[in-house]
Amino acid sequence: MDKNIRTHLDNIRSTDGQLQNDAYYFLMELTEKPVDWAYEAWDELVEGLTHKDNHVRAISSQLLANLGKSDPKGRMSRDFDKLLNVTKDEKFVTARHCIQNIWKVGLGGRKTEQLVVNGLEKRYRECVSEKNGSLIRYDILVSMRNLYNATASSEIKDKALELIELEEDSKYKKKYTGVWKK
Secondary structure, eight states, rough: OOHHHHHHHHHHOOOHHHHHHHHHHHHHTTTTTTTTHHHHHHHHHHHHHTOHHHHHHHHHHHHHHHHGGGGGOHHHHHHHHHHHHGGOSSHHHHHHHHHHHGGGGGGHHHHHHHHHHHHHHHHHHGGGGGGTTTHHHHHHHHHHHHHHHHHOHHHHHHHHHHHTTTTOOOHHHHHHHHHHHO
């Protein structure tokens, strides 16, 4: 890992908001494609999922999701539940950032794709009584749609449509269905 990347990884935990934001944008762009330094940063990003600063938790979750395509050893299988747990973060904005990016883990191959779908299904089923449950469900379905768009896996679409059928409120059911009619 070069010094510039190391500096940006360190700046994720900075108390200077500008340094933290710069690190976020730099690293997110860099990790849009597979990188060879994923495992050098992996454990500190997993650790960041429970950091006291919700910005660190949000950034760590998004970067870890992006690193799903840089995980030939399959470490995500070990750490996915920790990532999924951020979708229940006490700061709703942090939870949303994680939900909106977690689909990228599925770009690492068939095994991680299934991990994501199963995790999102579990989360969809359990969030029904939570505050903002309908928004969480919407974000989950958008995340599943993004994974479907990237993989064209009919299993993802079938699972999403099955989940939509669980919705009892016709207003939300229509909104959720709209995600899949695009």
